Amino acid sequence: MNRKEITKNVFLKTRRCSKAAYLEYYHPEYKYQGAYSDTILHRSELVKNLARQLFDNGFNVKEECQGDLVQNTEYRIQKGIKVIYNACFEHNSEKCFSDILIIKSDTVWELYEIKLSTKCVAEHILDLAFQSQIIHTKYPHLKLHCFLIHIDKKYVLEEVLNISKLFKIVNLSNKARHALPLVKRILMASHKVLNSNKIPNVSPGIFCTNPFNCEFKSYCWKDLPEDSPLNLVKSWEIKMYMLNDQGVKLGNVPHQVKLTEKLWLEIDCLVQKRYVINKRAIEGYMGDICFPIFFLQIKTLQFPIPLFKKTSPYTYIPFQYSLYEVASHSSCLKHKDFISVSSKDPRDGFIKSLLKDLGDNGTIIVYEKKYTEARLRELGRIYPKYEAQIFKVIDRLKDLKEPFENRYLYHYNQNGSHELKSLIAAWLPEVSFKSLTIPDSATASRAYEKLLTTKIGNTERSNIKMDLSEYGRLNTYGLAKLLKILETIVIDGSKEA
């Protein structure tokens, strides 16, 4: 039988779901293609190139060779090259690339896998074990040491980037060795899946989203029946129940299943297609809101490599805010925003402009107060001259999440979620992000990241600024419209704004 090539992606996917492994090989076009995966790819390349500088002057097989990369790797090893990047090995149609290979001697090699993460997880061990399994079958006499290079979150950038402090190197040789029997079992399963001539019949389950979303989720879940418990976001209790009974539907979840009151309410709303409107609770929430009312959304970037002095990997860098203001009952909404498009540290300009735009009075409506407050406190610590003003702003913040999270107002189309985008989709169908060049948060961060890490001209810079502004404006407009719905309920009991 013609054996199919097992790559690291197929191997790792087999562990989670045979259908994902099959789709990875035969239908990669079904994968989610969006700003998020684009960002990961771009960052991964940047970080790998940087980490390779820990072992300078290596030969990059992928970049410097054409044709058969396995043969090219072998040739470089025979030529006595000691540091090889993207070394390629194959055995039994199992194929891997190693980020860094160090040939210490004829019998001792070191393998380094570079990751964007700030700690080691089980998948990293399996990844190294997969590579060492393939290399060992070809070179059984070798003593192979396996290392993970990951980012050290505690590193603080001073004047210039210090690569040896930015990365941590962890020796995973023993763990990778112990994982070899598991690797062999997974590889057998991978061969079986790829040699089958049809997509494995795997019903969607909680493993599709836990611990992270499967890349094929939009393909697999597109025909999910409306009454599937999987449609309810975070309905862990029902999902756990499903593990034992795949046939359960939202309309027939047995009453003996222990669920929270909130979850029973969500199920009932979805089955009956109804809303919840708790006018008294909404009145209580609205009680202390005073004019001028501001609607504020801030956008931040978390980048693996610190870009500005005194920042660490993944420090939140606020680069944009969008602000609507309504001065009184009879006033119109007025929009302002701040967007940094230069490659300089945006934080001082950001907070200075924000404090000016927010003035001294009025309620500031935000979504996820905790997040906004944390970012403001960070800015207060970095710029003590603004700290007192920042504390006053924090006192004025009011979280629009509260009435939705507590189900004072709930729409069956929220599907158990109270994320802002679910609320806008359920309550404000006229507010659509689809036609925007930047339609979501991941694309917004990616656009700003591009401004910081890529050489681009002024025209593209100003286009990105316009697109970011439009995205921020629509989000903040959504906040204002949601508050209007609450206000209308308080005034006349109707949900129409």
Ligand code: SF4
């Ligand atoms: S979405 Fe779920 S069922 Fe589909 S491939 Fe991914 S893990 Fe498997």
